[in-house]
Amino acid sequence: MGKDELRNALDHAAGHGPEVDFTGTWGAGRRMRRRRQLAQGVGGLALAAGLVGAFALGGGDLLSRDSVGPATPTVPDDVVATAVETDADDTAVTSAPPTTSDEETSEATAPTATDDPTTDDPTGTAAPAPTTSEPTTEPPTADPTGPASPTSAEPTTGPGGDLIVLPNPCDEPTTGLTVMGAPDATPATMERAQELLDLASTCDLDGLIALATDQSTTLSFGNTSPEDAFAGERGRERVHALASLLVNYPPELGGGSDGPVLSARWPELSEEQWPELIELGIATQQDLDSWESYGGYIGWRIYIEDDGLWSGMLAGD
Amino acid sequence: MNQPTQDEEFVQFVRARQGQLLRAARLYCGDPHIAEDLLQDAFVKLASRWESVRDGSPDAYVRRILYRDSVSRWRKWGRETPYAAREGERDLLDSRVVTSGVDEWVDGADVRAALADLPPRQRAVIVLRYFEDQSEAQIAEVLGIAAGTVKSQASKALAALRRSMPALIDAGMAEGGL
Secondary structure, X not given: OOHHHHHHHHHHHOOOOOOOOOOOHHHHHHHHHHHHHHHHHHHHHHHHHHHHHHHHOOOOOOOOHHHXXXXXXXXXXXXXXXXXXXXXXXXXXXXXXXXXXXXXXXXXXXXXXXXXXXXXXXXXXXXXXXXXXXXXXXXXXXXXXXXXXXXXXXXXXXXXOOOEEOOOOOOOOOOOOOOOOXXXXXXXXXXXXXXXXXXXXXXXXXXHHHHHHHHOOEOOOOOOOHHHHOOHHHHHHHHHHHHHHHHHOOOEEOOOOOOOOOEEEEOOOOHHHHHHHHHOOOOXXXXXXXXXXXXXXXOOEEEEEOOOOEEEEEOOO | OOOOOHHHHHHHHHHHHHHXXXXXXXXXXXXXXXXXXXXXXXXXXXXXXXHHHOOOOHHHHHHHHHHHHHHHHHHHHOOOOOOOOOOOOEOOOOOOEOOHHHHHHHHOHHHHHHHHXXXXXXXXXXXXXHHOOOOXXXXXXXXXXXXXXXXXXXXXXXXXXXXXXXXXOOHHHHHHOO
16 A cells, blocks of 8 residues: 555545536636725825825824834944944944944044035934034933833844844833835735834833724634733733734735635744744744644734734634 | 637636646545635635736646635634535535435545544645645645655654554555655
């Protein structure tokens, strides 16, 4: 007994047919396509309207996402702050006595007063011209006793260089992160994902609970209310996973089978990437072992529909 | 001679492939009605992306959708025990009386039950390799995993099938993998 027998058995078990003609699915597929294009158009219009509105109100955050993120470490934790680097690359100034090498010091103390900081500013902001005596930004000093502020945390990259390792946002909130997208994801999906990332990375539990309540988001395989889902240690884990997955991995698209609306599911993750989740602090080796025995990833998954509906965040089987 | 229009190309593809893909879907989910739903959804999604898929491999695209949707369904509803109605009984949807013409389907119930006991990815590897005659590389592409993972999953699946169907799979095959 062997492969041929198995082939024959499968052939037999598959039955014969078809008894159904599927050639009529073309029309339904084209309607789905039009809905998707419509959703993309609506999302684009909403984005444009938001930008126009922000401009009309006198500014707001007009920076493009590309110019802001993705978040990268600006100052490693183990480096003593000796120089403050402003947004303008060529106008770095010192604010503390130099303790680094002469070469570093000379670079840090060499003001380029003739440079226009607005021309070389990679963020495109018209920052006030810095002086050599007064830094325009505060040195990133960590105060372990003080309350966590959204700008106090610095995400770090993992050994691979691309991984953004976030501290638990409920310990150290982080701002300015950009969600990892996919070319075919609709604007509505990406807007919702960015909103979730913004809420999660600042540990805005009230905002997450309100959104999940509004969207009737499925947060467990049982009946778990948004308040319960984001409560306690499990809630902190959920928030950490939400931010870490959205910022590090693209979504898998079109995997839904619950209707004509295509859905996006974060993360799209190969088995070789599973250990990264341990590094991110959102999974354990036991989790990986259970996924291996299960035969697939069943860790945290985030579901957002094409129209921007946050339909779920689940873990397990 | 006029080139076929997009919808004509799509219809030609569906007509040529629907039989084999429906049979594969039955092995994925173990139920003929659910298999029809899965394949219909897959063809609808294919039609919605026909422009970008038709010049590549629409066959692989549909296989990928079938696999993912069957896994999604499995995650949502859990393991199902395929049930094959006997002659004279009502079928699963109580829609028609089973006739003697489905004896063959009933006979295959043991194999489908053994497949249903496998985790979805192992099941997909077996179906793709031994029913669809796909290569390791093709299976890896459809499932989005490494070729080495295909081998390890196949090895585990064959070992499990040998436990449930020892008469069908001998020890050498179970140990030898793909």
